[in-house]
Amino acid sequence: MKKIYLALLCVASLTLGVACSGGQKTDATETETDNQEEVMDDEVIADADDSDITGAAPKAELTLTVEEDIPADLKAIYAKGDFQPCMAVFFKDDLKDESVGEFPSKWDISNGSAEVAKFEGRTVIKLDNNDAEIVPLVVGESKNYLPEVFTLEFDYYCNGDAEEDFNANYHLWFRDATNSDLGEVSISTEDRLNWSLMKMNDEWVDGTSDKLTEFEKKNAWNHFSLSFDKGTLKVFVNGQRLFSLPKMKAPACFAIRGEGWEDHRYCFTNVRLATNVPEGE
Numbered sequence: 001m002k003k004i005y006l007a008l009l010c011v012a013s014l015t016l017g018v019a020c021s022g023g024q025k026t027d028a029t030e031t032e033t034d035n036q037e038e039v040m041d042d043e044v045i046a047d048a049d050d051s052d053i054t055g056a057a058p059k060a061e062l063t064l065t066v067e068e069d070i071p072a073d074l075k076a077i078y079a080k081g082d083f084q085p086c087m088a089v090f091f092k093d094d095l096k097d098e099s100v101g102e103f104p105s106k107w108d109i110s111n112g113s114a115e116v117a118k119f120e121g122r123t124v125i126k127l128d129n130n131d132a133e134i135v136p137l138v139v140g141e142s143k144n145y146l147p148e149v150f151t152l153e154f155d156y157y158c159n160g161d162a163e164e165d166f167n168a169n170y171h172l173w174f175r176d177a178t179n180s181d182l183g184e185v186s187i188s189t190e191d192r193l194n195w196s197l198m199k200m201n202d203e204w205v206d207g208t209s210d211k212l213t214e215f216e217k218k219n220a221w222n223h224f225s226l227s228f229d230k231g232t233l234k235v236f237v238n239g240q241r242l243f244s245l246p247k248m249k250a251p252a253c254f255a256i257r258g259e260g261w262e263d264h265r266y267c268f269t270n271v272r273l274a275t276n277v278p279e280g281e
Helices: 002-020 027-047 072-078
Strands: 088-093 107-111 114-119 122-127 133-136 149-158 169-175 181-188 192-198 204-209 220-229 232-237 240-245 253-259 266-275
Touching (some): 169 220, 192 232, 204 240
Antiparallel strands (some): 088 266, 114 122, 122 266, 149 266, 169 181, 169 253, 181 192, 192 204, 220 232, 232 240
């Protein structure tokens, strides 16, 4: 911004000089003033994209680990549909090194509480309170880490053993680099998947898919997967595609939230974030 101030001072000095000379402006002065105004305009445009203007941090630099093999159980799930996982992993948490009863070390909490627990034979993240929300520490505390192409996967447990359990929801919230909401995808144990998401033109698109009842397993583990490819968002459960949306605004980060009653079990594990393998690797 210093260059803008200098440009303004130069313009002000030139203007003052014209006033002192009785309003006579030479061709050289006109040219110099025009040049200074062009510099000032260029600086304003350049600074408009800076993080201190928008309030957004720069995109985080990701550390990628290329995975060559896909586990057999996931291959079986992928074979049911057209989901293609990215293979350059930049965040993965299977919780194998975590202690039960402690807060998971690769995450932060933004609402409610959560802990590592043992449930149905797995080590999981258990969201304890209604509206508990947890966010991954992908690159420190950065809120700007999702690339323009990525896949997100995790396993979640679906309640369904009693009628009163049928209104629990897992919410996947997407946000921009200033942590402002871009919308959500919610998995409901009422056999629906709902979404309310912002498009590139800042309009919102809402919808519901009843296909969830065909593919989701009650009182069991399910596999959620999502792909984002330069604006195209696709969501799958147990390998089956539930919806696809074009021209969606690119998210910079995400959070997972549980919503329901105290006796609901919000448990998830095996979170995986990946992008395309860079060319030449």
